[in-house]
Amino acid sequence: MDSKKKNAGELGLKFFLRTFESAPSPKKPFSFLKDSDVPLEQDPNLKPHAVISLLWATMSTLELKDFTEEQEALVVKSWSAMKKNASELGLKFFLKIFEIAPSAQKLFSFLRDSTVPVEQNPKLKPHAMSVFIMTCESAVQLRKAGKVTVRESSLKKLGATHFKYGVVDEHFEVTKFALLETIKEAVPEMWSPEMKEAWGQAYDQLVAAIKTEMKPTS
Incomplete structure (x- = not known):
């Protein structure tokens, strides 16, 4: 350091x-x-x-900070409002990533040789929804679980996948920006500096947990 x-x-x-x-x-x-x-x-x-x-x-x-009860409440409240639109918001989240960093599409095998516009790719929407839900639910469970937990996967598998496809810090930073913008646009009436900090911190903890497992599979 x-x-x-x-x-x-x-x-x-x-x-x-x-x-x-x-x-x-x-x-x-x-x-x-x-x-x-x-x-x-x-x-x-x-x-x-x-x-x-x-x-x-x-x-x-x-030095990841403790996730406070107040931050948990902000995340839970906003996720409750977004959950019903998770499919559309997940797609919006990924399209923001690709708008900022078009080269990130190469990280996804189902997009590399696709001949249709990215937003029409039949595999993108379910994948995007899954990632969005996993990210949001990880944030919701963070304080009570006392650690990062992920849905329908394991941190070891996530870390190995990110390592395999060459995900680097820049990708995580772009994804964080896209995530916060997606949430901000989804719940504008709730959005505040405190909510931004809560979601940002939850995302940072998820990324830190994934990074510890970013190594080749044995």
């Missing part, structure tokens, strides 16, 4: 440049990049932002 802190400026900038190289459209959420007329790596606002993001991501992985 100390070496990462020392090199946080370069590592953070490298992390963001890799993200933008593989998926240029993630620049859209950053207001300071939209109208910039200098090369990306020379933008004076990018490096400080990248440093903060890298340190935050590293610390959140190493």
Whole structure:
């Protein structure tokens, strides 16, 4: 961790440049990049932002906070409102991921050689719904279970699958952004900074658990 802190400026900038190289459209959420007329790596606002993001991501992985009763209530309330539309929201969630990072489609075997538009692929909607439900229910159960639990799967299997298909930190970050945006749009009247923090923290804990199992199967 100390070496990462020392090199946080370069590592953070490298992390963001890799993200933008593989998926240029993630620049859209950053207001300071939209109208910039200098090369990306020379933008004076990018490096400080990248440093903060890298340190935050590293610390959140190493020192995951306790999931509070208040956070649980926010997650449970919003999931109860979303659950009936899980199929549509799951698809929306995945389409947001692919909009931000089109190259992520290559991670899914059923999309690689598909000849139909991605939103019409018959295998995408059930897969997206399954992942969305798993992610949300993991968040709902987090405090009472005292650990990350996943539906109809195991962390070991999830970790091995993510390892096999070459999932990297940038993919997790894009997915987090897409998840939070999907939830925000699904329950706009409930959305708040506190709810964003609750869902973000639950997602970070799920990712941390998956990462511990990201190794080849024996």
